Amino acid sequence: MEKLNGMSVSPFRKKYPKSGKTLEAVYTNRRSVSELDPAHILGLVTYGAPLEPDTQHADIRTSLRISLPSLSESNNIEAWISGDPVKTGQMRNLHYRHTGDLMFGTIEMNESDCSSISECSRSAYTEIIEAIQQLGYQHLLRMWNYFPDINKDTDGLERYRAFTVGRHQALSVIPDFERYLPSASAVGTQENGFQIVFLAATKPGIQVENPRQISAFHYPETYGPKSPSFARATLKHWPEGKHSQLFISGTASIVGHETLYPESTSKQTEEIINNINSLIENVRDSHQLNVNNIADISFLKVYIRHPKDINDVKKVLKAHLKPSQPIMFLQGDICRRELLVEIEGVIDIQR
Numbered sequence: 001m002e003k004l005n006g007m008s009v010s011p012f013r014k015k016y017p018k019s020g021k022t023l024e025a026v027y028t029n030r031r032s033v034s035e036l037d038p039a040h041i042l043g044l045v046t047y048g049a050p051l052e053p054d055t056q057h058a059d060i061r062t063s064l065r066i067s068l069p070s071l072s073e074s075n076n077i078e079a080w081i082s083g084d085p086v087k088t089g090q091m092r093n094l095h096y097r098h099t100g101d102l103m104f105g106t107i108e109m110n111e112s113d114c115s116s117i118s119e120c121s122r123s124a125y126t127e128i129i130e131a132i133q134q135l136g137y138q139h140l141l142r143m144w145n146y147f148p149d150i151n152k153d154t155d156g157l158e159r160y161r162a163f164t165v166g167r168h169q170a171l172s173v174i175p176d177f178e179r180y181l182p183s184a185s186a187v188g189t190q191e192n193g194f195q196i197v198f199l200a201a202t203k204p205g206i207q208v209e210n211p212r213q214i215s216a217f218h219y220p221e222t223y224g225p226k227s228p229s230f231a232r233a234t235l236k237h238w239p240e241g242k243h244s245q246l247f248i249s250g251t252a253s254i255v256g257h258e259t260l261y262p263e264s265t266s267k268q269t270e271e272i273i274n275n276i277n278s279l280i281e282n283v284r285d286s287h288q289l290n291v292n293n294i295a296d297i298s299f300l301k302v303y304i305r306h307p308k309d310i311n312d313v314k315k316v317l318k319a320h321l322k323p324s325q326p327i328m329f330l331q332g333d334i335c336r337r338e339l340l341v342e343i344e345g346v347i348d349i350q351r
Contacts, residue, residue, distance in 0.1 A: 021083045022101055022238040023199075023245065025346060027075040027299060027326050042080040042097045042104035045144075045197060047330055061088060061095040064106045066146050067191035068303070071310050071329035078301075078328070080104055080199075091131045093124070101239055102201050103137040109194045117147065117159050120194045121166025128198060129170060137200040140182040141234050142247040144197040150188030151337045160186060160335045161224030168226035177229075178217050181207060184230035185250030185344050187303050188333025199247070205236035206287075208246070210279045214257045223257070228335075233279055235287065237351075246283055246291070246347040250303070251275050252339045262338035265309040269316040272343050280347070289349050295322050297345035303332035305340045313341055 023042070033044065043062035048070040070076035084099040096105040107124050114120035132138050145167075150160045163186065171177045182198075182205070189195075209215050209232050216228040234247045253260045253268035254275070261267035277293045284291050294300075302317075304310055310329060321327070334342045 021243050021348075022099070022240065023080065023082055024348070025078060025080050025299060027072075027328050028077050028079055029075050030077065033077050033079055036079055036081060039085050040081050040083070042082050042086055042099075042102070043106065043197070044080075045078040047076045047078070047328070060097070061090065062097050062104055062106045064108065064195060064197060066195060067148075067189045067193075068146070068187065068330040068332045069190070069307075071304065071307055071331055072327075075326075075328065089135075091134075092127055094127055094131050096131070096135075098135070098137065101203070102199065103132065103135065105131070105196075105198050105200065107196045111147070111192060111194055114194075116162060116166075117154070117194070118162040118166035118169075120147075121145075121163045122169045123166075124194060124196055125167050125170030128196065129174070132200045137202055139180070139201050139204040141199040141201055141205045141236055143182050143184040143230065145184065145186040146189045146193075146195040146197075147186075148189050148192055150186065150333045150335060158224070160188075164224055164228050165226045168229050171229050179207065180204065181217060181229055181231045183232065183234040183247045183249040185303075185342070186228075186335050187250070187330075187342070188335075190331075201236065203239075205234040205247075207231040208233040208235050208279065208283055208286075210275060211282055212255055212275055212278045219257050233283070235283060242351050244289065244349040244351055246280070246349065248276060248279065248297070248345045248347070250335075250342045250344045251279075252334060252336070252342045254339075259336055259338050262340075265304075265306075265340045266312045266316055268339070268341050269313050269343075272341065273316070273320050276343065276345075289351070291347055291349060294320050294345075295325070296347055297325065298348040299326040299328075300343060300345040301328045301330065303330050303334060303342045303344075305332070305334055307331050309340060 046065045047068045082099050086097045094107045219227040237244045253271035
């Protein structure tokens with residue numbers, strides 16, 4: 001059980017919850033994940049060092065290990081589950097599991113097979129777009145992008161900025177693509193490999209932006225040849241009519257388009273909370289939903305550049321979160337060198 005300076009955080013349910021929801025996620029560990037029904041697991045994302053083989057879930061090809069060291073006390077597995085039974089498929093490098101409404105997919109590529117990180121990005125996103133269009137899940141909801149040396153310069157261009165060029169090349173084939181961009185995160189890992197995890201659906205979500213920030217896809221050219229192609233959040237109303245989810249992108253200490261407090265992890269964390277609260281208030285007021293602030297997030301993931309800063313981050317979060325909120329802390333590099341922490345999350349909303 002994760003704790004924030006003595007504040008206990010309940011990380012997972014020990015049995016698959018028969019809630020009937022289209023999509024849920026829980027943070028769990030190797031021992032307890034075995035209690036989840038494989039027939040309802042969309043995907044498993046393990047963070048940190050390799051663990052003993054999970055024989056019960058060996059046939060779930062959407063299981064992926066991300067080389068981000070876990071800074072949480074025990075739970076380093078993110079399990080995505082559905083109230084409906086799932087089916088499995090594969091198209092080239094892409095593995096997926098799906099229901100009638102939803103697809104969970106993973107793609108993993110070796111950078112040595114690509115001419116550059118930009119080419120890896122373009123190729124992977126092209127595969128994803130072709131697959132979701134062919135299979136009928138043509139609306140991307142959420143993307144997670146992981147690759148090493150995210151802030152390293154290669155051929156005169158930072159690797160994150162090169163990644164955004166390839167992503168833009170793939171997504172821009174979609175007419176009026178900026179209107180349909182999903183929420184996303186991009187985090188630097190510690191081992192080789194280009195990895196993407198994504199959610200897509202048969203019907204679109206609603207793109208949500210933050211009044212305190214310029215939309216990332218409108219950033220000036222000072223941030224790279226192509227602006228980052230993602231939305232600040234995606235609001236998804238699921239078909240059962242009573243359940244919605246807000247997928248919040250990786251959020252950093254950026255106001256307008258500029259980084260604030262490059263020398264202070266604590267102040268960056270406070271500014272992230274301000275940004276997330278502003279985003280949630282925008283959703284509440286625009287869509288008449290019963291959400292108010294970061295304390296309503298169903299589960300959070302926190303990426304910290306330097307592990308030594310974790311107590312500073314926890315101290316700030318403690319003043320804003322409920323004791324029961326599930327949270328996972330990971331060591332990861334952020335998309336700008338001066339950014340020290342990034343927070344993402346999902347809000348389950350009852351309508």
